[in-house]
Amino acid sequence: MTQLQRRRIPDAAVARLPVYLQILNNLANTNVLRFSSDELAALAGVNAAKVRKDLSYLGSYGTRGVGYEVTYLMYQIKRELGLMREWNVVVVGAGNLGCALAKFGGFAARGFPVVGIVDIDPKKIGQITGLLAIADARELGNIVRDQKVKIGAITTSSAGAQSAADALIDVGITSILNFAPVVLSTPSSVSVRNVDLGVELQILSYYEQMRAESGDSSQNSQKLSHVNA
Amino acid sequence: MTQLQRRRIPDAAVARLPVYLQILNNLANTNVLRFSSDELAALAGVNAAKVRKDLSYLGSYGTRGVGYEVTYLMYQIKRELGLMREWNVVVVGAGNLGCALAKFGGFAARGFPVVGIVDIDPKKIGQITGLLAIADARELGNIVRDQKVKIGAITTSSAGAQSAADALIDVGITSILNFAPVVLSTPSSVSVRNVDLGVELQILSYYEQMRAESGDSSQNSQKLSHVNA
DNA sequence: TGTTGTGAACGCTTTCACAGCT
DNA sequence: AGCTGTGAAAGCGTTCACAACA
Structure with missing residues (x-):
């Protein structure tokens, strides 16, 4: 005690x-x-x-x-937030969004450098995006180990998201930022944050409809809301 | 009663x-x-x-x-969510993200077509992105009125976000999806949902650090979390 | 005087547990 | 027998209100 x-x-x-x-x-x-x-x-x-x-x-x-x-x-x-150090991030899925995250310097500036991006598509592997070459998804373990990656971002299609999550968890990742519009099945020891614009828009739609139905001037702002809460 | x-x-x-x-x-x-x-x-x-x-x-x-x-x-x-109809969306800020949203068909497929994109930069106005031409921000009122837009997405720089919000509210928008990493000051009758990846990563960082400090196998998953809450 | 730090009260959310239907 | 729907209880999070202190 x-x-x-x-x-x-x-x-x-x-x-x-x-x-x-x-x-x-x-x-x-x-x-x-x-x-x-x-x-x-x-x-x-x-x-x-x-x-x-x-x-x-x-x-x-x-x-x-x-x-x-x-x-x-x-x-x-x-x-307190653990921001006295950098947290390397690996991106799984080299589509539009994945590549944008890899190119975008904003994360590195905030202390979250993207140190690897992987895909399973042979046509994409080897291509350069920003400062990184797209690696084979089978390299995930090596990347995570060598670069001490602790956070994984999933930018695959919905269909690929769960296997991406499984692969990340398999190589020891415990923090996932998920952009695919699916609910990942993960052990409770893993932290997942979902970023789903569809969900956000549908929530806005609900309150917008409420305003429309009940005579207008209602009140439901969500100042500090963040994708998920 | x-x-x-x-x-x-x-x-x-x-x-x-x-x-x-x-x-x-x-x-x-x-x-x-x-x-x-x-x-x-x-x-x-x-x-x-x-x-x-x-x-x-x-x-x-x-x-x-x-x-x-x-x-x-x-x-x-x-x-209940108000999804029996379409909700037109206008994008304010024709940077990388704004243009991506305008081009990306995924929103329209979900019932949230982007019907307009505006910017204040004369160099951008008139350029085509996807199916839309970037309009002058001063056209915002006309776009919102003509297309019965109810939702605005802010994809400006942090510096421009508050004036973008003011402009949207000025023309009668009551639902805002904000991608700029700032807290918007809005009347309580307006619904705001913030999508800030920096915030999401910092939250993950906190739980990751907790795991690192306290002997590892802890438990803090956030299955249904969404950017902001 | 002015503002923090915090117990206590309040209200919202989750969970329990079981009555009520099919 | 099985699963929903829901009061009631428990658990969190927010707000109040004020003692503590610079």
Whole structure:
């Protein structure tokens, strides 16, 4: 008991920390030094109490009567989220989206370099996309091992997504970003985040219809919603 | 009181209905006629009680002792989500992502045709992307009015996202799919869904770090997670 | 005085467990 | 006998409200 186990932050709070981080980054670029929970709350579109609770999971890093220091809080959030290091990513499926992710430098800039892209189509294997050559899917194990990859992105067709997931899990991947519109069957030890624009649009459609039906001016905004929640 | 107001489905359930629909679609394609809450639960990676509660918000469309009919349930979900009609979409920001969305036929196939794409860059205006010519952002109002657009997708840079949102709201849009990594400031009558891969990766990073720190085999899967919640 | 940090209250979501039908 | 539909209980997440403190 009383094991020195790490404080586990509630899932809902974890999902908001990256958003706070983004905002603090903007504040830092504008040379803002301090902020109060009220200010961050307004920028994030949430309640000030929620901001304080969320930040309190990191520790007590604010100063009563004053607020929080931008750079110090950024450091703490990054530390907690595991962003003090880079996380190599491998992309499975070299279609339009897969290649776009491989070319797009934005991930690397955020600390998630794409270090490999694989496909099973012999016609694609060997082609160059951005800085990477498309590798044979059978190389997945080697890539993951050699480059210490911890995160896999699935950009295959729906039909191929489950075998892509199986292959990733087989080589030891425990974090998957899935762009295929299917529900992956994975062991509970694996974290999966689904990015499905169809699902997002259908959710919007529901609220849009509600507005249309019930005399208009209703209220259902989802400020901090993220694909999945 | 006792207004004949439409049953409001809890947000958490609304977010799962599109996933069920997807799965039922697959079942229908495999000529499956009926399913039980247990079966759908297994395919969706959730609990059977949750499936029954979720479906019960649509009405009592199952048969005790038997299960649910695939096609009938699909119809009911579509009706509830507002998918019996098409929802035209306008894209603001003709960069890589914006053009990809305009070209990609997948949305139209799902009932969300992109009927317009605009930008403020004079160099881009007039260029053809897919079936559409990139229009001047000042045409937004006309496009929205003429094509009865109800959903806007923001694919501008972070810097341009807020003004894109303001412009959309100005012309009466109440549903926004935002791809820019910023929190939009919008009235509460507008529904916003954010798709931010950076946020998704950082969430994965957190759970990955947790696994690394606390002796490995932990458990935190997020089967039905979707960008944002 | 002003703002944090947090127990306590509240409300939403999930799960349980079983009555009610077929 | 089998599976749905649903009250009731349990579990989370959010918000309140205020003590603690710079």
